[in-house]
Amino acid sequence: MTSTGCDAIVVDDVTVRYGDVVALDGASLTLRQGTVCGLVGMNGSGKSTLFKTIMGLVRPDSGTVTVNGRPPRAARRSASIGYVPQSEDIDWQFPVSVEDVVMTGRYGQLGFTRRPRQQDRDAVDDALARVELTDYRHRQIGRLSGGQRKRAFVARGIAQGTSILLLDEPFAGVDKRTEATITAQLRSLAAEGVTVLVSTHDLHALPTLADEAILLMRKVLVHDTPETVLKPENLVRAFGVDPLDLAPGGAA
Numbered sequence: 280m281t282s283t284g285c286d287a288i289v290v291d292d293v294t295v296r297y298g299d300v301v302a303l304d305g306a307s308l309t310l311r312q313g314t315v316c317g318l319v320g321m322n323g324s325g326k327s328t329l330f331k332t333i334m335g336l337v338r339p340d341s342g343t344v345t346v347n348g349r350p351p352r353a354a355r356r357s358a359s360i361g362y363v364p365q366s367e368d369i370d371w372q373f374p375v376s377v378e379d380v381v382m383t384g385r386y387g388q389l390g391f392t393r394r395p396r397q398q399d400r401d402a403v404d405d406a407l408a409r410v411e412l413t414d415y416r417h418r419q420i421g422r423l424s425g426g427q428r429k430r431a432f433v434a435r436g437i438a439q440g441t442s443i444l445l446l447d448e449p450f451a452g453v454d455k456r457t458e459a460t461i462t463a464q465l466r467s468l469a470a471e472g473v474t475v476l477v478s479t480h481d482l483h484a485l486p487t488l489a490d491e492a493i494l495l496m497r498k499v500l501v502h503d504t505p506e507t508v509l510k511p512e513n514l515v516r517a518f519g520v521d522p523l524d525l526a527p528g529g530a531a
């Protein structure tokens with residue numbers, strides 16, 4: 280997709296290798312401010328690697344990434360980018376409550392005393408309410424259901440107040456109600472000017488979720504409207520088969 284407004288994320292010809300494995304191979308994309316972009320691709324197509332590269336957690340072998348016009352690590356240090364990782368990357372036994380986790384989203388903005396101020400507590404309250412987790416705020420994070428865990432980490436991203444939010448499969452294993460709650464919050468964040476990049480295997484929900492979508496297979500095969508990305512000829516390019524044919528009920 281061509282860029283018209285303010286560019287929030289620019290990935291330019293990025294290649295990432297893990298030893299012999301080429302996870303990204305000349306990937307390029309530009310995301311404008313205030314859009315929700317769905318990231319679609321088969322297992323191992325490089326989606327998590329793309330997130331980690333945009334976050335500055337993985338360094339590209341070649342190519343460049345800019346986030347709000349700055350290198351990823353500088354953007355991360357200034358707390359202008361938030362990341363909701365895959366559930367497998369989180370230690371659920373860690374002895375912290377839901378509200379503690381959401382408060383970690385405020386850490387970049389706390390003063391040197393690290394003591395939350397009223398505005399930080401208000402941001403946490405608001406984020407918990409937005410994902411309908413207020414009643415669970417004192418519960419240890421591991422004692423939540425899968426969908427509640429996802430919502431807790433989405434709340435952390437919301438509390439962070441970032442201008443860019445990356446979410447790696449927030450809909451994996453959640454029910455339709457939780458999916459709708461998260462989708463509504465992402466849409467409302469985008470309306471407030473936040474740029475959202477979200478990976479999903481739920482192709483049926485893509486048009487409701489996203490303004491635009493990217494089909495990834497180590498590189499960006501298609502970056503267009505969800506409707507265009509979901510055309511059978513495009514899905515076949517990314518998946519080898521049309522996953523909507525294989526899974527008429529939903530997930531690819």
Ligand SMILES: Nc1ncnc2c1ncn2[C@@H]1O[C@H](COP(=O)(O)OP(=O)(O)OP(=O)(O)O)[C@@H](O)[C@H]1O
Pocket residue numbers: 297298300301302320321322323324325326327328329
């Ligand atoms: N730390 C790592 N070390 C070695 N290889 C890795 C590592 N992380 C990912 N890979 C490999 O890089 C490729 C891309 O992986 P990545 O996790 O980015 O894909 P993905 O699209 O997020 O997959 P999924 O949909 O299964 O989560 C895969 O072949 C994977 O096996």
